[in-house]
Amino acid sequence: MAMTDTAKDFIGLEVFFQAATAEAPEVSDDLMARIFGDADAVQAERLRPATPLPPAKVGLWHSLVDMLGGRAALAGLATATVMGAFLGFAQPAPLAPFAQSVTQSVLGETSSLGAIDLLPTADTVLTEG
Amino acid sequence: MVRPGTKPKIAPGANALGAVIVGGAVSRYGKGLMNMPYDALSEVSDDALLVLYANGDAEASRLLTLRLAPRVLRLAARLLGDRTEAEDVTQEAMLRLWRIAPEWRQGEAQVSTWLYRVTTNLCTDRLRRKRPLALETAPEVEDGRAEVVDSMIDADRAQALEMALATLPERQRQAVVLRHLEGLSNPEIAQVMEIGVEAVESLTARGKRTLASLLAGRREELGYGND
Numbered sequence: 001m002a003m004t005d006t007a008k009d010f011i012g013l014e015v016f017f018q019a020a021t022a023e024a025p026e027v028s029d030d031l032m033a034r035i036f037g038d039a040d041a042v043q044a045e046r047l048r049p050a051t052p053l054p055p056a057k058v059g060l061w062h063s064l065v066d067m068l069g070g071r072a073a074l075a076g077l078a079t080a081t082v083m084g085a086f087l088g089f090a091q092p093a094p095l096a097p098f099a100q101s102v103t104q105s106v107l108g109e110t111s112s113l114g115a116i117d118l119l120p121t122a123d124t125v126l127t128e129g
Numbered sequence: 130m131v132r133p134g135t136k137p138k139i140a141p142g143a144n145a146l147g148a149v150i151v152g153g154a155v156s157r158y159g160k161g162l163m164n165m166p167y168d169a170l171s172e173v174s175d176d177a178l179l180v181l182y183a184n185g186d187a188e189a190s191r192l193l194t195l196r197l198a199p200r201v202l203r204l205a206a207r208l209l210g211d212r213t214e215a216e217d218v219t220q221e222a223m224l225r226l227w228r229i230a231p232e233w234r235q236g237e238a239q240v241s242t243w244l245y246r247v248t249t250n251l252c253t254d255r256l257r258r259k260r261p262l263a264l265e266t267a268p269e270v271e272d273g274r275a276e277v278v279d280s281m282i283d284a285d286r287a288q289a290l291e292m293a294l295a296t297l298p299e300r301q302r303q304a305v306v307l308r309h310l311e312g313l314s315n316p317e318i319a320q321v322m323e324i325g326v327e328a329v330e331s332l333t334a335r336g337k338r339t340l341a342s343l344l345a346g347r348r349e350e351l352g353y354g355n356d
Contacts, residue, residue: 025212027199032194035194039190040187043227
C-alpha cells in the first residue's frame with residue numbers, strides 16, 4: 001500500500017514550501033537573450049530556402065545521347081542494329097523463302113548472286129548507249 | 130504520451146492560426162501575434178504558440194519563453210541546487226522545444242508537462258555525472274539525523290528547505306518539488322516522471338516525511354515556532 005500524507009507527519013512543512021516558493025529564482029536578461037537567440041537560430045535554419053543544386057556538367061557521351069533522342073531512342077537503335085546483324089548472318093529458316101522471293105523479283109531467274117554482273121564493262125555501257 | 134527525444138506529430142505546414150484558435154476567431158488573430166490585443170494573448174495555449182513559432186512567427190517564441198522559462202528555471206534550480214547549471218539546463222530544455230516544434234502534435238501532450246520531463250531528465254543526467262553512485266540506491270535519511278540542517282548557521286527558511294531537499298533521493302526530491310513547489314497534480318507528476326500515480330504518492334510521502342524530520346528542529350530557529 002502506498003504511503004500517503006498524514007497531517008501528523010508533516011506538521012509545519014507547508015511553511016517551508018511557502019518560503020521556498022517566495023524565493024523562486026527569476027530568469028535573468030542574459031538567459032532570456034540566449035533563449036531568444038536559440039529560438040531565432042532554429043527558426044531561421046528551418047525556414048531557410050533550400051540551396052539550388054549547381055548545374056551538372058554535360059559530357060560528350062551525354063551530348064550524343066541527347067542528340068539521338070535520349071536513352072530510349074538509343075536503346076531502340078541498338079536493338080535494331082543487333083537484330084539486323086543477326087538476320088544478316090544467321091537468316092532463320094522461316095525467312096529463307098521470303099528472302100528468295102525478294103531476290104528473284106529483283107534479279108529475275110538468276111539463282112546465284114555470284115552470277116550477277118554488278119560492274120558491267122564499259123563496252124556494254126557504250127553499246128547500249 | 131510524448132517522451133523527451135521523441136517526435137510529437139502535427140500536420141506540417143498546417144495553418145497554425147486556423148488550427149489553434151478555438152471558436153472561429155481566426156480573422157481576429159489573422160495578422161499574427163504582434164497585432165493581437167494584449168488580453169487576447171492569454172487565450173492562446175502553449176501548443177498553439179508552438180505551432181505559430183513552427184510556422185515562422187518569432188513573437189510566439191518570446192511569449193512561450195516568458196511563460197515557460199521561469200518554470201523550467203525554478204524546477205532545475207531546485208533539483209540541481211546550482212543557479213548556473215540550472216540556467217544551462219533551462220536553455221537546453223527550451224532549445225529542445227524549439228527543435229521539436231514543427232512536429233508537435235497538438236492535444237497529445239501539454240507543452241509544460243513535456244518540458245518538465247525534459248528538464249527533469251537533463252537534471253538527472255547532470256546529477257549522475259557529478260555523483261556516479263545511483264541516487265536511488267543511496268540510503269534515505271533516517272529520523273533524527275538532522276545534522277545536515279543543523280550545520281547551517283545563517284540559512285533562511287528557503288535555504289533550509291533547499292538543503293534538506295538536497296539530501297533526499299533523486300526521485301523523492303523530484304516528486305516533492307513538482308508537487309509542493311511547482312504545484313503540479315499527482316497525475317501530472319506521474320506523466321512527468323513516467324510512473325503511476327500511486328508511486329508518486331509514495332515518493333511524495335516518503336520525501337516529505339524525511340523533510341519533516343530534517344526541518345523539525347529548525348522551525349523555532351527559523352521563526353516558525355508559533356505557526
